[in-house]
Amino acid sequence: MVLHILNRSPFASRVHEDMLRAMVNEDRVLLIEDGVSAALKAGITLLPTIDERLYALKEDLEARGLSQRCDPCVNIVDVDGFVALTEQADKVVSWF
Amino acid sequence: MNYALIVYGAPYSQQAAHSALRFAEALPHRGHRAATVFFYHDGIYNATRLMTPPQDEPNLRQRWSLLAKAHNTSLLVCVASALKRGIVDNKEARRHGLDGDSLAPEFELTGLGQLLDAALTHDCVVTFGA
Numbered sequence: 001m002v003l004h005i006l007n008r009s010p011f012a013s014r015v016h017e018d019m020l021r022a023m024v025n026e027d028r029v030l031l032i033e034d035g036v037s038a039a040l041k042a043g044i045t046l047l048p049t050i051d052e053r054l055y056a057l058k059e060d061l062e063a064r065g066l067s068q069r070c071d072p073c074v075n076i077v078d079v080d081g082f083v084a085l086t087e088q089a090d091k092v093v094s095w096f
Numbered sequence: 097m098n099y100a101l102i103v104y105g106a107p108y109s110q111q112a113a114h115s116a117l118r119f120a121e122a123l124p125h126r127g128h129r130a131a132t133v134f135f136y137h138d139g140i141y142n143a144t145r146l147m148t149p150p151q152d153e154p155n156l157r158q159r160w161s162l163l164a165k166a167h168n169t170s171l172l173v174c175v176a177s178a179l180k181r182g183i184v185d186n187k188e189a190r191r192h193g194l195d196g197d198s199l200a201p202e203f204e205l206t207g208l209g210q211l212l213d214a215a216l217t218h219d220c221v222v223t224f225g226a
Binding site: 093096 | 097099104111112115118119122123125126128220221222223224225226
């Protein structure tokens with residue numbers, strides 16, 4: 001499993017499209033920094049087919065006031081959860 | 097596990113340094129360690145000894161320094177990225193006839209070979225892009 005880290009808002013950058021093309025079935029996505037805006041209902045439509053493999057960093061959601069606005073399919077993890085995701089991954093790839 | 101982190105973002109400009117520090121500080125909670133942090137591109141500005149942020153804002157240089165002391169973390173700075181941006185150690189300052197150095201003592205100027213070495217010898221590499 002590859003963990004893909006996205007730190008760009010999908011409304012401001014198209015790098016998420018490159019990420020989606022590089023992903024295979026079991027890969028996961030962690031949204032951090034401005035990338036957490038992809039966890040909004042409007043953002044989730046730009047990351048189709050990921051569903052339950054989508055994670056967002058709690059601290060960065062809170063810093064932007066978005067905690068209560070996430071789509072229910074997003075798994076919210078804190079920084080310890082971020083570390084746990086990297087433990088489970090064979091490789092970690094960052095998109096920025 | 098031993099982690100290598102790569103930081104591309106300048107302090108106080110992008111969030112990369114904050115994200116990397118928060119991640120590095122959390123690693124021991126799960127029994128891991130940030131063994132190496134490699135500063136690349138504008139990330140090299142994290143290594144200036146002249147950083148003087150207001151007292152009510154996070155002092156990133158101090159936090160890197162505390163991390164290095166607590167976990168014996170190597171703070172490696174890309175020498176090519178650093179020199180052209182004015183981050184020099186004492187040796188480079190003398191070599192280039194400069195009137196002072198700017199690299200903080202916990203940091204070390206290194207080449208890209210060290211980055212490759214970190215990628216090959218550490219259990220996990222995480223990049224914090226800017």
